[in-house]
Amino acid sequence: xxPNKRVQSLVGRRIHVEMKxxxxxxxxxxxxxxxxxxxxxxxxxEILNGERKRLLGSVILRGNNVxxxxxxxx
Amino acid sequence: xxPNKRVQSLVGRRIHVEMKxxxxxxxxxxxxxxxxxxxxxxxxxEILNGERKRLLGSVILRGNNVxxxxxxxx
Amino acid sequence: xxPNKRVQSLVGRRIHVEMKxxxxxxxxxxxxxxxxxxxxxxxxxEILNGERKRLLGSVILRGNNVxxxxxxxx
Amino acid sequence: xxPNKRVQSLVGRRIHVEMKxxxxxxxxxxxxxxxxxxxxxxxxxEILNGERKRLLGSVILRGNNVxxxxxxxx
Amino acid sequence: xxPNKRVQSLVGRRIHVEMKxxxxxxxxxxxxxxxxxxxxxxxxxEILNGERKRLLGSVILRGNNVxxxxxxxx
Amino acid sequence: xxPNKRVQSLVGRRIHVEMKxxxxxxxxxxxxxxxxxxxxxxxxxEILNGERKRLLGSVILRGNNVxxxxxxxx
Numbered sequence: 001x002x003p004n005k006r007v008q009s010l011v012g013r014r015i016h017v018e019m020k021x022x023x024x025x026x027x028x029x030x031x032x033x034x035x036x037x038x039x040x041x042x043x044x045x046e047i048l049n050g051e052r053k054r055l056l057g058s059v060i061l062r063g064n065n066v067x068x069x070x071x072x073x074x
Numbered sequence: 075x076x077p078n079k080r081v082q083s084l085v086g087r088r089i090h091v092e093m094k095x096x097x098x099x100x101x102x103x104x105x106x107x108x109x110x111x112x113x114x115x116x117x118x119x120e121i122l123n124g125e126r127k128r129l130l131g132s133v134i135l136r137g138n139n140v141x142x143x144x145x146x147x148x
Numbered sequence: 149x150x151p152n153k154r155v156q157s158l159v160g161r162r163i164h165v166e167m168k169x170x171x172x173x174x175x176x177x178x179x180x181x182x183x184x185x186x187x188x189x190x191x192x193x194e195i196l197n198g199e200r201k202r203l204l205g206s207v208i209l210r211g212n213n214v215x216x217x218x219x220x221x222x
Numbered sequence: 223x224x225p226n227k228r229v230q231s232l233v234g235r236r237i238h239v240e241m242k243x244x245x246x247x248x249x250x251x252x253x254x255x256x257x258x259x260x261x262x263x264x265x266x267x268e269i270l271n272g273e274r275k276r277l278l279g280s281v282i283l284r285g286n287n288v289x290x291x292x293x294x295x296x
Numbered sequence: 297x298x299p300n301k302r303v304q305s306l307v308g309r310r311i312h313v314e315m316k317x318x319x320x321x322x323x324x325x326x327x328x329x330x331x332x333x334x335x336x337x338x339x340x341x342e343i344l345n346g347e348r349k350r351l352l353g354s355v356i357l358r359g360n361n362v363x364x365x366x367x368x369x370x
Numbered sequence: 371x372x373p374n375k376r377v378q379s380l381v382g383r384r385i386h387v388e389m390k391x392x393x394x395x396x397x398x399x400x401x402x403x404x405x406x407x408x409x410x411x412x413x414x415x416e417i418l419n420g421e422r423k424r425l426l427g428s429v430i431l432r433g434n435n436v437x438x439x440x441x442x443x444x
Contacts, residue, residue: 003260003282006253019141020243020287021094026142031080037260037284038077038111060077060143062111065094067241068248069282093215095168100216105154112151112185134151134217136185139168167363169316174364179302186299186333208299208365210333213316225408225430228401242391242435259408259432289389290396291430315437317390322438327376334373334407356373356439358407361390 007033007069016070017041017061027052027072028059037063081107081143088146091115094139101126101146102133111137155181155217162220165189168213174204175220185211229255229291236294239263242287249274249294250281259285303329303365312366313337313357322352323368333359377403377439384442387411390435396426397442407433 001009010030017026017039028044039061046054075083084104091100091113102118113135120128149157158178165174165187176192187209194202223231232252239248239261250266261283268276297305306326313322313335324340335357342350371379380400387396387409398414409431416424 001262002254002256003262004256006262007282021141024141032076034076034078037282040075040077040080056142056144058145060081060111062137062140062142063284064138064286065141066284067243067246067287068278068284070278071280095215098215106150108150108152114149114151114154130216130218132219134155134185136211136214136216138212139215169363172363180298182298182300188297188299188302204364204366206367208303208333210359210362210364212360213363223410224402224404225410226404228410229430259430285432286434288432289391289394289435290426290432292426293428317437320437328372330372330374336371336373336376352438352440354441356377356407358433358436358438360434361437 004033004035004037007037010071014072014074015041016072017066018068019061020065020067026056026059026061034063037066037069039063039066078109078111081111084145090144090146091135091140092142093135094141100130100133100135108137111140111143113137113140152181152183152185155185158219163189164218164220165209165214166216167209168215174207174209176207182211185214185217187211187214226255226257226259229259232293237263238292238294239283239288240290241283242289248278248281248283256285259288259291261285261288300331300333303333306367310368310370311337312368313362314364315357316361316363322355322357324355330359333362333365335359335362374403374405374407377407380441384444385411386440386442387431387436388438389431390437396429396431398429404433407436407439409433409436
């Protein structure tokens with residue numbers, strides 16, 4: 001399974017996402033993902049030092065600025 | 075709904091946008107968005123520490139430099 | 149009007165452009181723009197703290213490194 | 223063999239990956255790779271100063287943020 | 297004339313190029329340029345504070361990392 | 371000769387490559403290169419202050435993170 005299909009298989013699950021630029025980390029439920037790894041998360045939080053820092057709710061993330069995606073254990 | 079269509083569904087609403095590079099944050103009304111997440115905002119302000127810092131008015135933002143898009147509550 | 153067409157509608161007008169990397173800001177007359185937001189400016193100046201810092205004349209700017217485009221009032 | 227095919231030939235082997243931004247280094251088994259060098263690693267660890275710092279498990283890495291890929295000796 | 301054609305019109309002339317990342321500046325004769333603004337310079341020098349710092353000779357520059365291109369007066 | 375063909379003409383020769391991010395410099399023999407300037411180097415070393423710092427061996431470099439390619443004299 002190619003990496004982008006692997007991401008799309010995670011729709012509905014909580015994921016951990018690390019974005020480019022000063023370690024900007026988010027967690028939320030993956031609502032949708034396209035082949036460019038543009039991501040739509042619902043119930044997203046910004047995470048700092050492992051703690052929830054900021055409630056963002058519904059966010060769209062630009063794929064080219066995604067560094068790493070990690071499914072969270074449930 | 076794919077992430078770029080989700081963004082296009084926000085046309086006419088106020089959004090919060092975080093750009094790449096030193097936490098450059100804007101808020102404004104989404105006038106248009108294409109599939110690359112190039113954005114046209116009207117009545118845009120630059121935001122610093124949650125305060126309006128600079129009135130920009132009509133701005134175009136390059137999609138690949140968009141990190142995060144968040145609809146604002148109205 | 150999609151964001152790139154909005155930029156092309158500004159040909160012949162003075163624009164303010166913010167580039168990626170250490171807040172590199174330019175102003176000049178938009179001579180041409182393509183769909184990738186590659187820009188050709190004439191009579192361009194680099195701007196620092198709102199002052200003209202360096203006369204550049206004719207410059208080409210690579211679209212993916214453009215963060216923000218703002219038409220200037222005339 | 224083109225570079226992306228060379229990467230795909232490493233599927234099933236442990237690789238060392240250096241990502242953009244503050245020397246973010248990972249090691250893991252390459253589960254899949256596409257032509258954009260999007261990578262799916264299993265059993266991935268973040269590496270700091272040559273030591274395993276953080277167990278990440280299954281991760282997807284965005285190709286444009288990959289700087290360097292190096293097969294590990296086994 | 298679109299920006300990339302404008303660059304191609306400069307083949308054979310000395311140009312000033314500013315690259316992404318810590319103000320990396322080069323000058324040299326433009327030997328070729330494609331539509332992505334990948335550039336081949338001959339007789340290139342790295343420039344620091346307006347002085348020639350390092351003779352590089354023949355160099356290829358990746359278009360997406362080009363910030364600004366400026367023809368030099370002759 | 372377009373810049374990417376110029377790079378492909380260097381296959382089999384030692385090249386100097388500067389990557390994006392904190393002046394990450396490598397030298398090695400170019401084993402292959404595609405049109406995106408993805409590079410496969412063999413016998414690669416990381417270079418720091420003109421000295422060989424780290425033997426990397428076979429490495430793949432992502433084209434969009436390549437800043438500059440320079441053939442080495444032999």
